[in-house]
Amino acid sequence: MSIRNIAIIAHVDHGKTTLVDKMLRQAGIFRSNQKVEERVMDSNPLERERGITILSKNTAVRWDDVKVNVVDTPGHADFGGEVERILRMVDGVLLLVDAAEGPMPQTRFVTRKALALGLQPIVVINKVDRADARPLEVHDAVLDLFIELEADDSQLDAPFLYASARDGWATLSEEERGGDLTPLFDVILDTVPAPLSDTEGPFQMLISTLDYSNYLGRVAIGRIERGTVQVGCSVALLPPGEPGAVPDGEAEVGKVVKLYGFDGLKRVEVESAAAGDIVALAGLDGVEIGMTITTEDVRERLSGIAVEEPTMSVDFMVNNSPFAGESGRFVTTRQVSERLYRELERNVALRVEETDQPEVLAVSGRGELHLAILMETMRREGYEFQVSRPRVILRTGPDGERQEPYEELVIDVPEDMTGAVMKGLGPRRAELLEMSNPGQGRARLNFRIPARGLFGYRSEFLTDTRGEGIIHHRFLEYGPWAGPVASRARGVLVADRQGTAAPYALFNLQERGSLFIGPRERAYEGMIVGEHARAGDLDVNVSKEKKLTNIRAAASDDNVLLEPPRRITLEAALEYIEDDELIEITPDAVRLRKRVRNSNERKKVARLRDAVGGN
Numbered sequence: 001m002s003i004r005n006i007a008i009i010a011h012v013d014h015g016k017t018t019l020v021d022k023m024l025r026q027a028g029i030f031r032s033n034q035k036v037e038e039r040v041m042d043s044n045p046l047e048r049e050r051g052i053t054i055l056s057k058n059t060a061v062r063w064d065d066v067k068v069n070v071v072d073t074p075g076h077a078d079f080g081g082e083v084e085r086i087l088r089m090v091d092g093v094l095l096l097v098d099a100a101e102g103p104m105p106q107t108r109f110v111t112r113k114a115l116a117l118g119l120q121p122i123v124v125i126n127k128v129d130r131a132d133a134r135p136l137e138v139h140d141a142v143l144d145l146f147i148e149l150e151a152d153d154s155q156l157d158a159p160f161l162y163a164s165a166r167d168g169w170a171t172l173s174e175e176e177r178g179g180d181l182t183p184l185f186d187v188i189l190d191t192v193p194a195p196l197s198d199t200e201g202p203f204q205m206l207i208s209t210l211d212y213s214n215y216l217g218r219v220a221i222g223r224i225e226r227g228t229v230q231v232g233c234s235v236a237l238l239p240p241g242e243p244g245a246v247p248d249g250e251a252e253v254g255k256v257v258k259l260y261g262f263d264g265l266k267r268v269e270v271e272s273a274a275a276g277d278i279v280a281l282a283g284l285d286g287v288e289i290g291m292t293i294t295t296e297d298v299r300e301r302l303s304g305i306a307v308e309e310p311t312m313s314v315d316f317m318v319n320n321s322p323f324a325g326e327s328g329r330f331v332t333t334r335q336v337s338e339r340l341y342r343e344l345e346r347n348v349a350l351r352v353e354e355t356d357q358p359e360v361l362a363v364s365g366r367g368e369l370h371l372a373i374l375m376e377t378m379r380r381e382g383y384e385f386q387v388s389r390p391r392v393i394l395r396t397g398p399d400g401e402r403q404e405p406y407e408e409l410v411i412d413v414p415e416d417m418t419g420a421v422m423k424g425l426g427p428r429r430a431e432l433l434e435m436s437n438p439g440q441g442r443a444r445l446n447f448r449i450p451a452r453g454l455f456g457y458r459s460e461f462l463t464d465t466r467g468e469g470i471i472h473h474r475f476l477e478y479g480p481w482a483g484p485v486a487s488r489a490r491g492v493l494v495a496d497r498q499g500t501a502a503p504y505a506l507f508n509l510q511e512r513g514s515l516f517i518g519p520r521e522r523a524y525e526g527m528i529v530g531e532h533a534r535a536g537d538l539d540v541n542v543s544k545e546k547k548l549t550n551i552r553a554a555a556s557d558d559n560v561l562l563e564p565p566r567r568i569t570l571e572a573a574l575e576y577i578e579d580d581e582l583i584e585i586t587p588d589a590v591r592l593r594k595r596v597r598n599s600n601e602r603k604k605v606a607r608l609r610d611a612v613g614g615n
């Protein structure tokens with residue numbers, strides 16, 4: 001049977017998973033009476049809860065007797081490395097671009113990677129149903145991007161479709177609306193080349209991604225480049241390196257225990273598979289991304305895949321807050337560290353290292369979201385721990401100079417708010433690269449900023465733009481150390497004793513800042529209960545009750561008007577906290593705290609630090 005291999009790539013939220021969903025439905029993957037959830041590919045609970053794709057996923061549909069292997073990829077910048085690896089499995093990409101937002105930082109990143117690999121793009125301008133859609137302008141912007149990224153002639157000739165993934169249709173002309181996805185499927189079959197498949201030669205496959213199963217251990221996923229493979233046959237596993245023949249001593253030999261192909265949402269066990277198809281292969285223990293699997297006798301390596309280096313690191317430690325152990329089942333250093341090391345089996349861009357303190361492990365990843373997803377997963381499994389403020393990972397440049405990661409930052413705000421944004425970003429060493437006007441009274445600003453400069457900025461941004469701004473950033477490059485950058489502009493409100501928050505106390509504190517906890521929630525000494533409206537921290541008593549003079553006063557205390565507390569998500573907390581603070585993470589709570597809980601102790605430590613000139 002003929003095959004096509006495609007990946008769906010885009011900036012976050014431009015509609016990849018929605019499109020795959022509709023492709024599955026229209027290709028008849030589900031029985032007519034089968035109840036299926038929206039965006040069924042976002043199958044893990046964290047994905048469903050956040051409405052984003054975290055792990056790329058393989059699926060396959062049949063159209064006109066052609067098997068189309070489709071890989072849905074995550075759009076968030078932290079997972080860009082994974083998208084890059086996935087692209088090695090496919091011959092074409094569907095590049096989705098939101099008809100209102102146009103190309104965004106991650107659009108540029110994935111497009112650059114796809115074009116450089118010589119993949120054939122098909123551009124899908126999605127969400128043309130949006131009231132603020134401007135499909136023709138976006139069409140031009142994508143073409144400009146292709147030219148800038150030096151697309152070759154056939155890539156420049158890429159077909160463009162206009163779609164509403166949500167409503168399940170795509171057309172070849174901007175003037176047409178409605179219908180179904182048939183035009184898209186037809187374009188895929190016509191434009192994406194069938195994989196070059198030499199099924200006669202000796203078996204050869206590159207491992208592009210890994211999966212893990214408790215029964216089978218590591219499972220290698222990739223495209224068969226050459227030959228065929230059968231269950232039970234002996235294969236050699238070659239470490240990454242120069243392409244070409246590999247001497248005997250360097251390879252491990254093993255047996256294929258199980259082999260799976262993709263079909264709709266299922267993985268189906270198969271006895272054999274041939275060049276051009278994407279398969280999952282189990283039975284080889286030492287598999288890593290970038291290794292080549294070959295027949296035992298012809299050991300020819302394919303050029304490997306680099307796994308992206310982490311840019312951000314955070315300390316994990318045991319929870320020693322006064323509320324420690326209340327809800328967690330796994331709370332000891334040993335349990336937390338075993339779990340972290342186990343994560344390395346599948347989370348390839350993650351690193352875990354010991355530090356000079358025996359109870360502290362440094363965990364490094366690709367960004368706040370990458371690290372936050374791990375923390376969130378562990379907390380749901382019953383783990384309890386604390387984490388520090390993230391640090392950027394520094395490098396030494398070619399001349400021995402200190403380098404740090406820089407990010408590309410795109411901000412989209414109502415025009416009258418650009419002043420506030422510029423003012424907030426200046427002291428953070430952001431450099432304005434471009435300012436444009438996408439219409440609708442909005443301005444789009446592009447900056448280059450040291451990753452450190454972004455810490456703590458998001459909450460400031462949300463306040464400054466009253467929630468009307470959009471902010472996106474992604475790793476750009478390593479560059480020279482930028483010197484000191486401004487951090488969080490406002491201080492925090494810190495509980496000065498243990499107790500339960502009283503409405504009366506919270507009511508009075510509302511004037512001093514915004515609160516993170518609501519009435520009757522518990523706090524401990526040193527716990528951060530809100531953000532101060534000004535610079536500098538403030539010690540507060542959240543359990544202070546109103547002096548009772550009579551019964552009516554006590555009753556009215558319950559009726560004070562409180563603003564709803566500002567709930568800080570884990571990612572936001574990671575960006576938010578300072579060096580002298582920690583995040584306490586347990587199955588039932590995420591709390592912010594001071595490392596040194598007692599206020600007098602804290603002042604002493606701060607004085608000492610100032611005396612030795614730290615910052």
Ligand SMILES: Nc1nc2c(ncn2[C@@H]2O[C@H](COP(=O)(O)OP(=O)(O)OP(=O)(O)O)[C@@H](O)[C@H]2O)c(=O)[nH]1
Pocket residue numbers: 010011012013014015016017018019039051052053054073074075076126127128129130163164165166167
């Ligand atoms: N109006 C409109 N909304 C759409 C369309 N397609 C997707 N959406 C919405 O856009 C949001 C994001 O859709 P997803 O399919 O999750 O986007 P994604 O590209 O897979 O996002 P990530 O995987 O997180 O990068 C959802 O709320 C969808 O309902 C469309 O054609 N029109």
Ligand SMILES: [Mg+2]
Pocket residue numbers: 016017018042052053072073074075
């Ligand atoms: Mg998605």
